[in-house]
Amino acid sequence: MDWKALKKEIEETAERSVEICPEDIMRVFEYEIAPERCGTGGLMLGPWFEGATASRYLIPYYIYNIIKLTKDSDLPVEKIRQQMNLMLPKALGTADLSGMWTVADLTRRTMACVNEMENRDEILELLNALYLYGSSINAWQNYRVKWGLSAAFMIPTRKELVGMAERSSESYI
């Protein structure tokens, strides 16, 4: 697989996603199209919630952690691969099932490339491209999440929050 071609495709997708809301986000968050019938349909937290959680972990959190740890701790290629292959699959599968198809496709092809690559700097270049794209997905999810649902719940006062915190310690006894 040509990692440079994939990097270019991801970068172009990321560039577009700064200006225009990505198709994944519109499909899952705006129109709630989830042909796999996954999620908790009929309830408030539907497939869009699963999609948001999974794809947030998939790229912004996990890829961020891999890049940061690789740079901060000077990790070798085999450790980068080990982290990638251990952390990503579950979130990748959930994002895919939730309708985040472009996110899943680009991640899956990135993983395939990294598993064949030997040059650490090139691997980081490819992961950086995916991280930027995933960060855009994260931003648009933040925008499209149905935050208005919170209006259905009472906001605790400071006194109530302190009371809740005090009660929470009892559950660990």
Next chain:
Amino acid sequence: MSKAEFIMRWPELNKQVRCRPIHHNRELFDWFMENLPTKCVQTVTVVAGLQLYMQNVKMPKVECNWIQENQPLEYMADYPVGRAMFFMTAGHVANFTFKAGYATEPMPYPTWAEVVDEDKETFVAVANEIWESVLMDKKTYHVEFFAAED
């Protein structure tokens, strides 16, 4: 010639504010300046309180060359409105916020810039408008960053 100041501009609102370095983490401010101009989608943090949230900021020229845990940190609840902090910044991608009101998350972060006092009223008004949009209206806003010229 550029100076130690950048402009944060919201094109859809036709508003902008000036930002300058603070008492610490000047190297983070300089690193950010080296990567300008850049832009991203503008959101708010919501759960952590009222902060403008920049999540997909491309740092095209110089990759992240500092380690968050090694920098001086400040608690979000304690630092003033208008101040910026980095988090989840790595490689060629920056994530950061600008505090715009009540913030509760009990976590310390590397703060590095602040909206100038004269522009804070504009900044808070913009933040409130975007807060309403992210929570209810879902209009799209972008934010641009570019170096101020002498």
